[in-house]
Amino acid sequence: MTILSVEGLEVRRGGRPIVSGISFDAARGTIVALMGPSGAGKSTILRAMAGLDPVRTGTITIPRPIGMVFQFHHLFANMTAHKNVWLAQVHVLGRPLAEAERKASELLGALGVGERAAAMPHELSGGEAQRVAIARALALEPQVLLMDEPTASLDPALRGELAATLRRLAAEGRTIVVATHDAEFARACAHRVLNIEGGRLPPLR
Amino acid sequence: MRTPLAALAVIASLSCRWTFAAPVEPPSELLWGGDAEGGAPYVEADPADPARVVGIDVEIAELLAAGLGRTPRFVQTGFTSIDQTVARGDFDVALCGIEDTPARRARLAVTIPYYEFREVLTVREGDKERFRSLADLRGHRVATLGATLAYDLLVEAEARDGIVPVTYEDDVHPYSDLALGRVDAVVLDQILAQRGARRNEGLHNQDTPLATGHYVGLLAPGSGEMRDRMNAILRDAMRDGRLEAILRKWNVWNEDQPRLYARLLGDPAANKVAPSPRPTGVVQASLRYLPSLLYAALVTVTLSCLSMALAILLGVLIASGRIYGAPPLRVALTAWVELVRGTPLLLQLFVLYFGLAAFVQLPAFVAALLGLALNYSAYESEIYRGALEAVPSGQLDAGRTLGLTERQILVLVRGPQAFRFALAPMTNDFVALLKDSSLVSVITVVELTKQTSIFAANIGSWVVPGMMCAALYLALSLPLARLARRIERRWQRPA
Numbered sequence: 030m031t032i033l034s035v036e037g038l039e040v041r042r043g044g045r046p047i048v049s050g051i052s053f054d055a056a057r058g059t060i061v062a063l064m065g066p067s068g069a070g071k072s073t074i075l076r077a078m079a080g081l082d083p084v085r086t087g088t089i090t091i092p093r094p095i096g097m098v099f100q101f102h103h104l105f106a107n108m109t110a111h112k113n114v115w116l117a118q119v120h121v122l123g124r125p126l127a128e129a130e131r132k133a134s135e136l137l138g139a140l141g142v143g144e145r146a147a148a149m150p151h152e153l154s155g156g157e158a159q160r161v162a163i164a165r166a167l168a169l170e171p172q173v174l175l176m177d178e179p180t181a182s183l184d185p186a187l188r189g190e191l192a193a194t195l196r197r198l199a200a201e202g203r204t205i206v207v208a209t210h211d212a213e214f215a216r217a218c219a220h221r222v223l224n225i226e227g228g229r230l231p232p233l234r
Numbered sequence: 235m236r237t238p239l240a241a242l243a244v245i246a247s248l249s250c251r252w253t254f255a256a257p258v259e260p261p262s263e264l265l266w267g268g269d270a271e272g273g274a275p276y277v278e279a280d281p282a283d284p285a286r287v288v289g290i291d292v293e294i295a296e297l298l299a300a301g302l303g304r305t306p307r308f309v310q311t312g313f314t315s316i317d318q319t320v321a322r323g324d325f326d327v328a329l330c331g332i333e334d335t336p337a338r339r340a341r342l343a344v345t346i347p348y349y350e351f352r353e354v355l356t357v358r359e360g361d362k363e364r365f366r367s368l369a370d371l372r373g374h375r376v377a378t379l380g381a382t383l384a385y386d387l388l389v390e391a392e393a394r395d396g397i398v399p400v401t402y403e404d405d406v407h408p409y410s411d412l413a414l415g416r417v418d419a420v421v422l423d424q425i426l427a428q429r430g431a432r433r434n435e436g437l438h439n440q441d442t443p444l445a446t447g448h449y450v451g452l453l454a455p456g457s458g459e460m461r462d463r464m465n466a467i468l469r470d471a472m473r474d475g476r477l478e479a480i481l482r483k484w485n486v487w488n489e490d491q492p493r494l495y496a497r498l499l500g501d502p503a504a505n506k507v508a509p510s511p512r513p514t515g516v517v518q519a520s521l522r523y524l525p526s527l528l529y530a531a532l533v534t535v536t537l538s539c540l541s542m543a544l545a546i547l548l549g550v551l552i553a554s555g556r557i558y559g560a561p562p563l564r565v566a567l568t569a570w571v572e573l574v575r576g577t578p579l580l581l582q583l584f585v586l587y588f589g590l591a592a593f594v595q596l597p598a599f600v601a602a603l604l605g606l607a608l609n610y611s612a613y614e615s616e617i618y619r620g621a622l623e624a625v626p627s628g629q630l631d632a633g634r635t636l637g638l639t640e641r642q643i644l645v646l647v648r649g650p651q652a653f654r655f656a657l658a659p660m661t662n663d664f665v666a667l668l669k670d671s672s673l674v675s676v677i678t679v680v681e682l683t684k685q686t687s688i689f690a691a692n693i694g695s696w697v698v699p700g701m702m703c704a705a706l707y708l709a710l711s712l713p714l715a716r717l718a719r720r721i722e723r724r725w726q727r728p729a
Binding site (some may be wrong): 081094095099101103105107120122169 | 251317626628630631633634635636637638642646647650654
């Protein structure tokens with residue numbers, strides 16, 4: 030069952046096309062990796078899917094809310110890990126605070142950073158910050174999770190752990206789109222790998 | 235060709251002046267100081283030729299210079315600091331409707347009086363039966379010039395009769411504010427009172443004088459010989475009618491003057507026609523002024539805190555408008571910030587208090603508060619704009635992908651982070667505002683600096699009042715700086 034589709038996507042920046050003619054879709058419970066060297070346009074596709082960059086042409090069909098995990102996590106610097114995870118539940122979904130806090134604790138625990146709940150973002154290691162960021166993205170119960178260069182801040186041992194986590198999340202029914210230049214990681218976790226070159230998707234798969 | 239030649243001529247003439255002006259022979263000029271700003275009828279710029287000064291004291295100076303065989307030359311100085319400037323030796327003699335006081339006699343060389351005046355109570359026509367003396371004015375605002383005999387009268391009446399003294403920097407606005415109803419009476423000498431009543435409709439000068447005083451010339455301490463020569467010239471002018479002619483010309487001659495002359499000429503040693511106030515030592519005077527200095531410090535703190543709070547609120551609104559607003563709003567706010575930052579606070583205070591008086595009569599404290607708040611809000615808004623823009627865009631992206639609205643992102647994420655960036659410059663501004671608040675004395679608010687200058691003028695020295703004032707400002711600003719450092723530390727995090 031197809032849950033998201035991108036049709037003929039073109040994004041320009043300063044009048045210059047960054048990506049164009051991008052089309053792909055993804056079924057529920059699958060992991061799609063957007064592979065390619067730096068500057069190929071992987072992040073731009075993710076940002077367009079998340080609604081952060083304006084789309085010039087093309088259509089994106091994607092169920093909201095979307096979970097987004099940035100390369101540098103962008104945890105809110107002025108609040109604890111725990112509050113990072115419950116904030117949007119309260120202010121976007123209108124959940125009662127107690128319920129949002131309980132859910133945040135559960136998510137942090139499930140991702141193995143339960144004991145870091147009270148830490149401020151600058152006190153977390155790269156791996157910890159990433160897991161808090163995943164928890165924050167999952168807190169709104171999105172059907173689709175977008176991840177930008179998730180292995181960039183991880184040492185090799187943690188990469189395998191992350192691949193296992195993503196597999197588990199996909200098995201629970203989430204669709205995950207990962208932008209990465211790490212071929213090994215892509216092979217280890219993705220059901221499908223799309224190679225992006227110069228902002229385009231070559232026809233053969 | 236002509237320009238370089240002309241320049242050469244100017245340089246040559248300047249160097250001539252430099253060479254030959256260094257005098258070995260006795261000085262050819264009599265330098266005399268006064269305040270031409272609102273100094274009529276004593277010293278004021280000639281309406282026909284503003285480069286010249288005219289007035290009673292201009293002619294007294296000419297009289298003295300002629301007697302000494304010198305040419306008079308006017309030196310502009312501030313009225314309230316005239317004692318200090320003459321003591322420093324900036325000019326030979328100060329002449330500017332200067333009152334004879336024991337404090338001046340104790341510190342400076344003082345000439346014999348050349349004029350006797352009465353302190354007059356001026357009220358609105360409708361109040362002339364109701365307010366006949368200071369005792370009738372309990373709870374009412376009574377205006378005068380700072381650092382004058384009249385001010386001392388009002389300070390005594392404050393304790394005795396419960397009036398509220400209001401001091402001005404000039405002698406024009408007390409009367410215009412009386413006509414407007416901002417104050418209920420004015421006490422000043424009769425020369426000023428008559429001018430005030432002539433210039434403003436509906437004012438009445440009460441007949442009974444509150445006190446008498448004398449105008450004298452001031453010289454630096456140790457100028458006893460020069461003072462005696464000037465006294466001789468003044469006595470001659472009293473005898474031969476030249477002084478009377480000057481006073482008649484300026485329309486201030488009256489029956490009090492011949493009596494004064496008779497007293498002075500009858501007793502050649504007479505230099506002791508002093509008014510009432512008791513002489514006091516510096517310590518005694520300091521103790522007497524301490525409560526009023528503490529009260530003035532309270533005014534400074536209250537004014538600074540309230541105007542800073544308002545400035546922060548306005549600054550946040552302006553900064554938000556400039557970042558989130560529609561283009562026309564942004565342009566308007568930018569123009570406003572540049573207007574406020576680009577003009578002096580002093581001018582803004584004048585406009586708010588005196589300029590708008592025909593339309594809306596703001597109480598002095600409110601005008602001061604608004605002036606400081608509006609002025610500082612422009613600076614605060616720039617701090618907040620910079621701080622908001624310094625929050626990394628990734629923080630905003632994260633908020634957007636979570637579905638937070640722009641307003642929620644501002645309140646929950648961007649604002650709190652920007653506050654941390656803004657804290658240090660804000661503290662800096664608050665300390666600056668604390669000191670800038672001294673400017674509001676020009677619109678009659680007596681805060682710490684103004685009270686100190688009144689104190690200093692009264693005892694004729696800045697040493698002790700200056701130290702007390704500095705100690706009070708430090709006592710206010712140091713805890714503030716410490717508090718700010720503590721808050722900063724609490725909010726601090728490694729980058």
